[in-house]
Amino acid sequence: DSGVTQTPKHLITATGQRVTLRCSPRSGDLSVYWYQQSLDQGLQFLIQYYNGEERAKGNILERFSAQQFPDLHSELNLSSLELGDSALYFCASSPREPGELFFGEGSRLTVL
Amino acid sequence: AQSVTQLGSHVSVSEGALVLLRCNYSSSVPPYLFWYVQYPNQGLQLLLKYTSAATLVKGINGFEAEFKKSETSFHLTKPSAHMSDAAEYFCAVSVGFGNEKLTFGTGTRLTIIP
DSSP states (O other), X not given: OOSOEEEOSXXXXXXXXXXXXXXXXXXXXXXXXXXXXXXXXXXXXXXXXXXXEEEEEOSOOTTEEEEEOTTSOEEEEEXXXXXXXXXXXXXXXXXXXXXXXXXXXXXXXXXX | OOEEEEXXXXXXXXXXXXXXXXXXXXXXXXXXXXXXXXXXXXXXEEEEEEOSSOSEEEOGGGOEEEEETTTTEEEEEESSXXXXXXXXXXXXXXXXXXXXXXXXXXXXXXXXXO
């Protein structure tokens, strides 16, 4: 158990819909990262937050947005969903040691 | 920008044999290098990390990796494979404090043959 909690574990929705994925980081970790894992793209960095502020942005689509709340949990919002958005979405938190990320078990999104 | 290349998307070894998973990196600054493992239906777990101290790094479950600057490599090895080592392994690179995000390779799926 990494200490990072992600909900929901599985989500099935239709094209054009909007979903929200939630992440609770390990106790004490200020950094939260979101990654997308798909068969064709591999593991892609989406976005990082540090203590509520956006710190780094990767290959995140404009239809996607995220935020980190004062209690440090984070949400990833995916809108106008397309079939190609079907993937595993991982959240990770870090004590800010470079690269030492603790991953949740992921949220598997299926868009039909 | 930094990147890693993993050679071989699938590797099969016999139980008890040497495991060698290859990773080469590209970075304009001294890199931090990592190996992560992903078991089926689980998140990624840190195996080991190189952060410019010793070039031979020991990790969990008997794995180790050697940083070779001249070859820009960070290959993962284990002397004797165990059935429980079957998983997907990812090499990753970071450029350190101030830019802690990881850039992952495409992964190598390790199969252990009984």
